[in-house]
Amino acid sequence: MENFVYNGNPGRVIFGRGTIARLPEEAERLKARRILVLSTPEQAEQASAIARHMGSRAVATYSKAQMHTPVEVTADAMRYVEQHAIDALLSVGGGSTTGLGKAIAFRTDLPQIVVPTTYAGSEATPILGETESGRKVTKSDPRILPEVIVYDVDLTMTLPVSLSVTSGINAVAHAVEALYAKEANPIISLMAEEGITAIARALPRIHSNLGDEDARADALYGAWLCGVCLGSVGMALHHKLCHTLGGMFNLPHAQMHTAVLPHAIAYNADATPAAMARLGRALGAADPAAGIFDLAKGLGATMSLKDLGMSDGSVDAAVEQAMSNAYWNPRELEKRGLTDLLERAFRGDAPKTA
Structure with missing residues (x-):
C-alpha cells in the first residue's frame, strides 16, 4: 500500500426518521439562543414549520437564498444577522441554502445546524463556492464546515x-x-x-x-x-x-x-x-x-x-x-x-x- 494522508473533518451527524424533533437539544448543545433560519423562497413555508421545533430560539427568518451563492445575497443576509444579534444559523433545504449559511459562517464564525432536504451533500464539506461578477470562486476554511447535520429521511419523501x-x-x-x-x-x-x-x-x-x-x-x-x-x-x-x-x-x-x-x-x-x-x-x-x-x-x-x-x-x-x-x-x-x-x-x- 502506498503512503497516504487522511484528514477527518469534525462534525456531528444525526441520521434517521423523525430526527428534526432533536433540533432543540442540538441547539442547546451549541448554546444557541438567537437563531436565524435560512431557506430559498420556494422552501420558506417548510423552513418555518421546521423552525417551530426551535421555539423562541428562532428569532428571524431569511428566505432569499439563491443557487451559486451570489455575494450580494450574502451581504443582504448579513444585515439580518446584525439586526437580530444572531448567534447561530439553521439552514433548511438544498445546496443553495447550505451555501448561504456557509457564506455567513465564513464571515462570522457562527455555528451552523443544517437540515438537508435534497441529496446535495455540500452540508458535509468545509467548501464554499461564491459567485460575483459572473465568476464562481471556491474557498475552503474550518469556519465553513457546519457543526451539526440533521438528516431526516421523512423530509425527502416528497422530493420530486x-x-x-x-x-x-x-x-x-x-x-x-x-x-x-x-x-x-x-x-x-x-x-x-x-x-x-x-x-x-x-x-x-x-x-x-x-x-x-x-x-x-x-x-x-x-x-x-x-x-x-x-x-x-x-x-x-x-x-x-x-x-x-x-x-x-x-x-x-x-x-x-x-x-x-x-x-x-x-x-x-x-x-x-x-x-x-x-x-x-x-x-x-x-x-x-x-x-x-x-x-x-x-x-x-x-x-x-x-x-x-x-x-x-x-x-x-x-x-x-x-x-x-x-x-x-x-x-x-x-x-x-x-x-x-x-x-x-x-x-x-x-x-x-x-
Missing part, C-alpha cells in the same frame, strides 16, 4: 423524481472526483464507492416509487458519504467546469452537474484506471462514463447544457475561463479535449469513451 435524480447524480460527482483526487486515500475511496453504490441503487427505485422509504434512506446516506468525500480531498476537472458554467451562465446546479459528469469521467478515464475500476463496480457498469450517462438519461434527466440554458457559441469562452487558474486534474487540461467535452455536453451527446 426529477430533482431526486439530478440531486443524487450531483452527490455522485463529489465521490467520483474524490476517487482520483490528488489527495485520494484508501479511507475516502471506501466511502466514495459505498456512497456511489447507495445512490445508484436508490435512484431507479425512487423513480419507480416516489415513496420508497428504504430507497430514500439509501439516497440520503449516500449523499452524506459523497459529501464527506468532497470535504476531505480536493476537486478536479468536473467541479472546475461546473463552477465555471454556473458562474458564467447561472445554470441550474444539480442539473448542470448531471449533464457534465459523464463527460468529465470520460476525459479522465485513461489516466485513472484504479478509480474507474471502483466507479464501474459501484455503478455495475463496464464503462463508468457511459454507465452514469445511461443511468441519468434513463431516469429522465436533461443531458444537454443547451437545454439547461447555456448560450450558443459560448463553449470557447467557458474553456478559456476553466483553464485559467485550473484545479489539479489527473489528466493534463488540453484546450482541444475540453472543447470537445463541452461541445458534447452542450448537445447532450453520449460521452466519448475509449
Whole structure:
C-alpha cells in the first residue's frame, strides 16, 4: 500500500426518521439562543414549520437564498444577522441554502445546524463556492464546515423524481472526483464507492416509487458519504467546469452537474484506471462514463447544457475561463479535449469513451 494522508473533518451527524424533533437539544448543545433560519423562497413555508421545533430560539427568518451563492445575497443576509444579534444559523433545504449559511459562517464564525432536504451533500464539506461578477470562486476554511447535520429521511419523501435524480447524480460527482483526487486515500475511496453504490441503487427505485422509504434512506446516506468525500480531498476537472458554467451562465446546479459528469469521467478515464475500476463496480457498469450517462438519461434527466440554458457559441469562452487558474486534474487540461467535452455536453451527446 502506498503512503497516504487522511484528514477527518469534525462534525456531528444525526441520521434517521423523525430526527428534526432533536433540533432543540442540538441547539442547546451549541448554546444557541438567537437563531436565524435560512431557506430559498420556494422552501420558506417548510423552513418555518421546521423552525417551530426551535421555539423562541428562532428569532428571524431569511428566505432569499439563491443557487451559486451570489455575494450580494450574502451581504443582504448579513444585515439580518446584525439586526437580530444572531448567534447561530439553521439552514433548511438544498445546496443553495447550505451555501448561504456557509457564506455567513465564513464571515462570522457562527455555528451552523443544517437540515438537508435534497441529496446535495455540500452540508458535509468545509467548501464554499461564491459567485460575483459572473465568476464562481471556491474557498475552503474550518469556519465553513457546519457543526451539526440533521438528516431526516421523512423530509425527502416528497422530493420530486426529477430533482431526486439530478440531486443524487450531483452527490455522485463529489465521490467520483474524490476517487482520483490528488489527495485520494484508501479511507475516502471506501466511502466514495459505498456512497456511489447507495445512490445508484436508490435512484431507479425512487423513480419507480416516489415513496420508497428504504430507497430514500439509501439516497440520503449516500449523499452524506459523497459529501464527506468532497470535504476531505480536493476537486478536479468536473467541479472546475461546473463552477465555471454556473458562474458564467447561472445554470441550474444539480442539473448542470448531471449533464457534465459523464463527460468529465470520460476525459479522465485513461489516466485513472484504479478509480474507474471502483466507479464501474459501484455503478455495475463496464464503462463508468457511459454507465452514469445511461443511468441519468434513463431516469429522465436533461443531458444537454443547451437545454439547461447555456448560450450558443459560448463553449470557447467557458474553456478559456476553466483553464485559467485550473484545479489539479489527473489528466493534463488540453484546450482541444475540453472543447470537445463541452461541445458534447452542450448537445447532450453520449460521452466519448475509449
